[in-house]
Amino acid sequence: MxxxxxxxxxxxxxxxxxxxxxxxxxxxxxxxxxxxxxxxxxxxxxxxxxxxxxxxxxxxxxxxxxxxxxxxxxxxxxxxxxxxFLPQDVRGKYQTLEWLMFQMGGVGPMLGQAHHFRIYAPEKLPYAVDRYTNEARRLYGVMDRQIACTGAYMAGSDYTIADIAIFPWLRSWQNQGIDWADFPALKAWFDRVEARPAVQRxxxxxxxxxxxxxxxxxxxxxxxxxxxxxx
Incomplete structure (x- = not known):
């Protein structure tokens, strides 16, 4: 165990x-x-x-x-x-890994900073709030375009560890200054992932x-x- x-x-x-x-x-x-x-x-x-x-x-x-x-x-x-949840074919594997690294290097750190300066910082610093809110919106836009291209999941037609890595960070979309209406393809992806029983557990x-x-x-x-x- x-x-x-x-x-x-x-x-x-x-x-x-x-x-x-x-x-x-x-x-x-x-x-x-x-x-x-x-x-x-x-x-x-x-x-x-x-x-x-x-x-x-x-x-x-x-x-x-x-x-x-x-x-x-x-x-x-x-x-x-x-x-x-990690493709066996070489192309699929690296397509998944690039989106996993996108989460590790971008989505997590940048949305984490958005949370900090929008919610937890002892001073509301307009420059920091604007910088990280804008970066959050930019990253959402990248993901929205990707899902519009794949029509399903981050790395293609299959659900992978890239989706598993990204999804929890987007659950706090309101704290990041996001309006889902601006990202319809990504919102459809979010709903697909959220509906999975294992995700709910x-x-x-x-x-x-x-x-x-x-x-x-x-x-x-x-x-x-x-x-x-x-x-």
Missing amino acids: IDLYSWATPNGHKVHIMLEECGLPYRVHGIDIGKGEQFAPEFLAISPNNKIPAIVDPEGPDGQPISLFESGAILLYLAGKTGR GVQVLADRRKPFRTEAEKEVLFGKAQYQRR
């Missing part, structure tokens, strides 16, 4: 959804990032960047336990383990435990000096 160390965030939900889609047995260990549990030595031993999610698979590729952090790496590992993992970050202590843990202490 895979041990999953996670929280109900977009990056956490990527792996929750993948585990549900693959039907792999897993045990959830909630890492409350508002309370600073990501800095515990036991968690840092498997996720040295103090970020969720992370997994420990007792049945690794060589029969020995393996621990992994970084959600994209975990998706690739689980796809390799199960032979699912995945986004419920730990959802009942996550609460909005309201206190100054929680914000300090997430965005303040606690992030930058050497450990």
